[in-house]
Amino acid sequence: MTSSAVSSSRRTLGRCGITVPAVGVGCWGIGGPAENLGLPMGWSTGSSAAAAAAGLETAWQGGARLFDTADVYGLGRSERLLGDLVARVPRDEIVLVSKVGYFAGTAQHGFDPRHMRRQLEQTLDNLRTDHVDVYFLHHSEFGAGDRWLEPAVEAMRAFTREGLIRAVGMRGPHRFARDRLTVAADQRGDKIARFQAVFDVVRPDVLAVRDHLLSPAARSEGIFAFAERHNVGVLINKPLAQGLLTGVYDPTALPLFGAGDHRSRKRWFTPAAIEVINGGLKELHGVVGWNRKDLIRVALWACLGRYEQAAVLVGFTTPEQVAMNLSALSDPPHPELIAQARAIMGRVQARLDEQGEVFLDETGGSA
Template sequence: MTSRHAADDASRPTIPTRQLGATGITAPAIGIGCWAIGGPDDNLGMPMGWSTGANEDESLTGLEKAWECGARLYDTADVYGHGKSERLLGRLVAQVPRKEIVLASKVGYCAGTAEHGFEPRHMRRQLEQSLDNLKTDHLDIYAFHHPNFGTDDRWLQPAIEAMRTFRDQGLIRAIGMRGPHRFALDRLTTPPDHRGDKVARFKALFDKIEPDVLAIRDNLLTPSAQSDGIFSFADQQNVGILISKPLGQGLLTGAYRPDTQPTFGLGDHRLRKRWFQPDAIEIIDTGLNHLRAIVGTRTEDLISVALWACLDRSPNAIALAGFTSPDQVAMNLRSLNPRPVLEKIAAARKIMTEVQKQLDATGETILPSQPCDERHLPSTQN
């Protein structure tokens, strides 16, 4: 590719290759998460984007930098900036050999004027728009973005049939779904003791959807018992795994300091997240200080142990590292080498597990930071 940021092979980080289960899709073990480059956004009456980060030129530079450093899998969604993220990624796709890049997107959270985000005709329209945005004729992975299929799962079977049709028609190669996950609106409006068992819900959906790839949120702040179970399940089913938030959206890199109040603008999902509040950041920073004493004091040291703690979960897993600047992309990929010894990864898990327990003890992780306007909600997504 022609780029403003050419890198020779000698300077390219060494990234191990992974295969996503039985899909036949292979890619370097670190992929690029493209949520943040969608910018600030609102959906379902809530902030759902990122208010801080690069402008469009810097975002494109970051995508190009990732390619030059060896990343090949890029993950986005129709709702990230309501198409902005996909369109930016499409500018990279136009520059590189299509057969060498793995493209993943998602559907469901962007309902538009449809009755529901998983109404099949709406799904087809969204897929066609995503293909246009990404400047391609097919997606490698197309995923259900959430587990809400309407009242009494009205849209579940029609949505499954639509996905399988897309795959049969060659518009997508693999069907994806989230691991245990709550619909964003439920996390905000439903008391914890009324939400139901998300693991049981996931397994029921898994049996019906029969996905090829799972998107699993995992990082050093995720309880090990929870992670061990879902990764073991995925390996038993021989499905591919995309790990989201491996760096805790910057919380595990030391990007947030207790002596500096973080500022999030309108349309930033962190406005409603408990762990981005000052008291939680202080708890995390204390844990990171203990971790630095073991793995090293550089940001790269923290990134390395966080990424490898995720990659060690499964040989079928690729971790998705997001970015808000080109420098972050280069640092994340460069930090894979050298690989931390197993003892340091185990120590990191032990330290941050205690941090996670302290965070849970402080209360709910979702803050109703702004009222939810029910006029903006699809009638079937209650």
């Protein structure tokens, strides 16, 4: 891996004009285990403070300049760990992304504007900076009758005017974390229509979109076409399906997802689902190569090929993972190879669908 390979592959995030390396670093995993909304929302197999610091330093030395976190990741732990790096590097060379809305604390609602301001001030303290480059509304649940939607949008505009944030972000089509468990599937409503309605009010500069080789093609094509029409940037999260696309999970010996680990409630992290996915990965290995790095390379570039104003965010728990993820930029695969990878994993998605709804829409993070 060389820093020049990372720095030379750059993307501009739409009309906001923020320019970033094509691959950024996701900092959810280093937040460790956490509970929020009565749900596990973190990673019980996350990094120690030392491993997190080493991973962030590896990323910086490898040319990474885009780092994504949130107030709810470890309930502040992720932001504080990242802040230790921010304090040691030139602020104008790093792009910081954080989010608000899931971590309500004792506030009436996560999007109460007074709470949002307090959370932003805490985020700035945690990150040891005076501004966040992209600040996201972390979900689209704004209370009964969307009570907090307009106030939250006005708060974001005020933050922008005051120079506390540079750009406003919002999630692409998604489900509110608690609704996945408390609202029956036939009562959840149309998340695409919901997204469009909120988008029209928020008018964000950047979207956060889940995309990977197991994502349904029509869904992915639709949201990136939408982003292009509106000239907004996109940060692609979960490009490796939280490790499922790297082959690290053995269906016969899964790690123990302890308290506070969101994977304990995700059905794609079950032996049956992982066995199906690993079958596809074996076929994919035969096309792209037999090293884990080969899988990562094609998975990341498949996402980067979606939209020229998109960057991908890849999480980590060890410095070795960071180094491998960044090295994927050094050798772009041929477009035909990406097409073959999409076809193979598309068949895997179809097999998961055949198993029933139990495997559908289960790699989306709750936070």
